[in-house]
Amino acid sequence: xxxxxxxxxxxxxxxxxxxRDKRPFWSPMFWLTTIIRLLMRPLxxxxxxxxxxxxxxxxIYLDAAITSSFEGKKWQLPARVYAxxxxxxxxxxxxxxEFEQELKDLGYRRGSSTRAGSYYRKGNQITLHSxxxxxxxxxxxxxxxxVVFSNNELTQLRELNNSALPLLRLEPMEIGAIYPxxxxxxxxxxxxxxxxxxxxxxxxxxxxxxYDHNGISPSGIARAAVQNLKSGSVVQxxxxxxxxxxxNYYLTRTRSLSRKVTEALMSLLLEYHYDKExxxxxxxxxxxxxxAGDRGIHGFGLASLHYFNRxxxxxxxxxLALLIAVVRGPTYYDPWRHPERAIDRRNRILDILVTRELxxxxxxxxxxxxxxxxxxxxxxxxxxxAYIDLVKRQLREVYQNSDLTSxxxxxxxxxxxxxxxxxxxxxxxxxxxxxxxxxxxxVVVTQPETGEVLAVVGGRQPRYSxxxxxxxxxxxxxxxxxxxxxxxxxxxxxxxxxxxIIDDSPITIETNGKEWTPRNYDRKNHGEVPLITAMAKSxxxxxxxxxxxxxxxxVAGVMHQLGFEREVNQVPSLFIGATQLTPFEVTGMYQTIAxxxxxxxxxxxxxxxxxxxxxLKRFQYRLEQGVQPDAIHLIQRAMIQVGxxxxxxxxxxxxxxxxxxxxxxxxxxAQRDSWFAGFTGDVLAVVxxxxxxxxxxxxxxxxxxxxxxxxLMQSASRRPFSPLVPENIRYHWIDLVTGRPSKESCxxxxxxxxxxxxxxxxxxxxxxxx
Amino acid sequence: xxxxxxRAAVLISMLxxxxxxxxxxxxxxxxxxxxxxAVNVDSEDTGLRLPPRETNLQTKKSASAVDQLLVQAQxxxxxxxxxxxxxxVERAIRLAPQDARAYFSLAQVRYRQDQKGQAQSLAQKAxxxxxxxNALLAAIVQFQKGIMY
Numbered sequence: 001x002x003x004x005x006x007x008x009x010x011x012x013x014x015x016x017x018x019x020r021d022k023r024p025f026w027s028p029m030f031w032l033t034t035i036i037r038l039l040m041r042p043l044x045x046x047x048x049x050x051x052x053x054x055x056x057x058x059x060i061y062l063d064a065a066i067t068s069s070f071e072g073k074k075w076q077l078p079a080r081v082y083a084x085x086x087x088x089x090x091x092x093x094x095x096x097x098e099f100e101q102e103l104k105d106l107g108y109r110r111g112s113s114t115r116a117g118s119y120y121r122k123g124n125q126i127t128l129h130s131x132x133x134x135x136x137x138x139x140x141x142x143x144x145x146x147v148v149f150s151n152n153e154l155t156q157l158r159e160l161n162n163s164a165l166p167l168l169r170l171e172p173m174e175i176g177a178i179y180p181x182x183x184x185x186x187x188x189x190x191x192x193x194x195x196x197x198x199x200x201x202x203x204x205x206x207x208x209x210x211y212d213h214n215g216i217s218p219s220g221i222a223r224a225a226v227q228n229l230k231s232g233s234v235v236q237x238x239x240x241x242x243x244x245x246x247x248n249y250y251l252t253r254t255r256s257l258s259r260k261v262t263e264a265l266m267s268l269l270l271e272y273h274y275d276k277e278x279x280x281x282x283x284x285x286x287x288x289x290x291x292a293g294d295r296g297i298h299g300f301g302l303a304s305l306h307y308f309n310r311x312x313x314x315x316x317x318x319x320l321a322l323l324i325a326v327v328r329g330p331t332y333y334d335p336w337r338h339p340e341r342a343i344d345r346r347n348r349i350l351d352i353l354v355t356r357e358l359x360x361x362x363x364x365x366x367x368x369x370x371x372x373x374x375x376x377x378x379x380x381x382x383x384x385x386a387y388i389d390l391v392k393r394q395l396r397e398v399y400q401n402s403d404l405t406s407x408x409x410x411x412x413x414x415x416x417x418x419x420x421x422x423x424x425x426x427x428x429x430x431x432x433x434x435x436x437x438x439x440x441x442x443v444v445v446t447q448p449e450t451g452e453v454l455a456v457v458g459g460r461q462p463r464y465s466x467x468x469x470x471x472x473x474x475x476x477x478x479x480x481x482x483x484x485x486x487x488x489x490x491x492x493x494x495x496x497x498x499x500x501i502i503d504d505s506p507i508t509i510e511t512n513g514k515e516w517t518p519r520n521y522d523r524k525n526h527g528e529v530p531l532i533t534a535m536a537k538s539x540x541x542x543x544x545x546x547x548x549x550x551x552x553x554x555v556a557g558v559m560h561q562l563g564f565e566r567e568v569n570q571v572p573s574l575f576i577g578a579t580q581l582t583p584f585e586v587t588g589m590y591q592t593i594a595x596x597x598x599x600x601x602x603x604x605x606x607x608x609x610x611x612x613x614x615x616l617k618r619f620q621y622r623l624e625q626g627v628q629p630d631a632i633h634l635i636q637r638a639m640i641q642v643g644x645x646x647x648x649x650x651x652x653x654x655x656x657x658x659x660x661x662x663x664x665x666x667x668x669x670a671q672r673d674s675w676f677a678g679f680t681g682d683v684l685a686v687v688x689x690x691x692x693x694x695x696x697x698x699x700x701x702x703x704x705x706x707x708x709x710x711x712l713m714q715s716a717s718r719r720p721f722s723p724l725v726p727e728n729i730r731y732h733w734i735d736l737v738t739g740r741p742s743k744e745s746c747x748x749x750x751x752x753x754x755x756x757x758x759x760x761x762x763x764x765x766x767x768x769x770x
Numbered sequence: 771x772x773x774x775x776x777r778a779a780v781l782i783s784m785l786x787x788x789x790x791x792x793x794x795x796x797x798x799x800x801x802x803x804x805x806x807x808a809v810n811v812d813s814e815d816t817g818l819r820l821p822p823r824e825t826n827l828q829t830k831k832s833a834s835a836v837d838q839l840l841v842q843a844q845x846x847x848x849x850x851x852x853x854x855x856x857x858x859v860e861r862a863i864r865l866a867p868q869d870a871r872a873y874f875s876l877a878q879v880r881y882r883q884d885q886k887g888q889a890q891s892l893a894q895k896a897x898x899x900x901x902x903x904n905a906l907l908a909a910i911v912q913f914q915k916g917i918m919y
Contacts, residue, residue, distance in 0.1 A: 087865055089835035137857035167835040167865075449867035598895055607857070615853070621860050621876070623891050629898060682867075724898050 066266040069249045077408030078179040082172035083415040093718035096149040107310040124149045133171035136607035136615045176388040178404045187301035191281040204356045207241040215242045215267035242267040245283045290330045309375030318367040321349045385465030386458030408611030414452035422716040423455045424462045430708035442469035444587040448594035448684040453604040474580040479538045480666030480675045481577035488554040490631045493755040498532040499739040504542040509572040518544045530739030535638040536646030547575030561626045562589035563599045587686045594679040599626035629726045651710040660720040665701030674704030681719030732759045737767040870899035
């Protein structure tokens, strides 16, 4: 103190001469000069006066600091990202197990359905009590409902009184958050909504004279000192809740006497300005209660989700006691790392509650018998890094980074945890079967009509947030480009239809003095084949010849119409896919084909709400007719043939003959890239496999990516593709060997769509016996 | 004139919704695509006859949920809460992405939001999705004419 007095003297002397009489009385310098004048008085008075003044100034400073911390501190709330809410209705394709998994992911308790966030299951019937949620289009109230399942379908949805319930929307699962740099995370709670036992227990254990003291408790400090002396170590802190709150505002590890004095002064000031309720409320949201990676868990709201994966209001007595136990030392009593310590401390807290008559002995007994009942550690954070990456990128087109990390935005996405799980499993299984540790993978899954992105896998380790291959790996697409080549031709119905004969003999194309000679994968020439067969069997020579006829600009044009935005390198090798696209870009083009030529940008975000639940931005569903539906219908039929009799027929055996899908395999030069892009009636997926260093693999599109795609569809898709038939389309029987009109009974006959008037004429015959 | 057509379209679609509500009893189970009706095609067979596109199974089953949302959307339209109407209809589209009525409703919302291009595209999509429903088709055609003039 003496030192600081000297220092302030020195400062004030310095400042005197220059500013003396110009200062108005409200200026700090005015007061300083006044002090200096007073310093001319006798010594004892001087010392007393200086000390008093410095202390007053210091208190004024502390007062300003603590009140601004308390009031001005708008908690920086990270943006939270939510999965799609499960819409529950009769006819929903979901099994009882999958439904139960959904409830478990949301932290529902199994056993009864009496409280929000719980359910009861008996065989194929589940009774649940939803929590309710505020969505961008209104509030979904908590609801008790009874659901019945049969054969992977939800067949009945009723209220508990058996009245009809057409639709129930569960709350969405949180799948991540976007944090500010210092990574303090919290979920704000209002003291009115906090279980009264938690508040009572907090006061009983940490500061039982909370309502009596003025911020500091001399008797508490004395008692703690005695306890600590007795045991020889720090077993009890003398801090009041107010002091702890102050400490949390200025978290440092130093334990000096001057810090203690500062804390005590600030506590007194806080108590002077604010009532106990306000201080408690701040404490409940501020106190540090744990660590998840580099993310600090602050406040009881988030701690409840962090430790138990359920909201504070739903915690049982033993869980509440554990949270109180953790207050004293989140690291020391970390229930995951030191379960025994945590249980001991929890049980001691339960004893204190009995002593203070806040809990019955019998309740305390069963609570003490409970295990720690922890949820899965860090369940929901950054476990889907590739998808969150996409969400962030789409958000950055609209928001500043600071909005995302501090304003508590709620971001609703179309992420489907069930589909994501299936996509990851399909990929992991596919890679496991292939003995190639370097082999990487990417998967993008969307809803084929709406273009909403359901799942993204960015690499062989889906939990690892490294290079996001789904969005960033630009790779040669191989034959995945062919639907665009054929679409360019089919868009000229006067010249091309699915039965048009294409020559698959060797071809050399010359551009700018350079010759290009593509070869078929099987190194054979297939002669004259109908267009649909050339496409289904992925003949390169036929595709190159057709591409050369329609022109490379037309093919690039189709790619743009389908939604591809970057420039296309217009060289003939484009016809067999010597162009680099990301899996996400390929998905965008296939999306337009699946949606009958309507282009809609792929989107992950449905809506954004601010912290008061007001909608900030709706990401509207928009569509534009990209390619005429007639030509699209023809290419869809050719892509179905890929799975019937073409390069993807192995998938047909797995999915079943009736489960129609449309797609295309792709293999780049020397098998550096293995692709399959395709869709069913309810799922569109693009799968890519390859090496990061672009070295050759052992896999073609059919042997690498296709099995992953098929596995994904087997578990995730419930609806075969059923193409829309535009008004201008007529079906005719055609022999797929000759491309000529055929009888229905011919062996290689198929009923094929034609744009009205464009079908081949002539007598019906069979190329081979029936 | 445009207003008249627009109102007629809304009225017709409301009527259709109401009739749809009444005509979807929960026990109306349609024949499932079961094994006995499926033709076992061996892998050599290249032929395929696509099944005629019926009112989609999913669409039919989710009808009452979609109805509820579309009715709510219509009343939001009537209250001029177009943002809410849009959100409700988009929700309906997510439940039944091949339900023509939902796209038609969204076309109506976009029209009122002064997004005529989107209204036209959505109506066109709705029209393509109509299966065996002449009244709905007629209403969409009327609506499209209304936008053009």
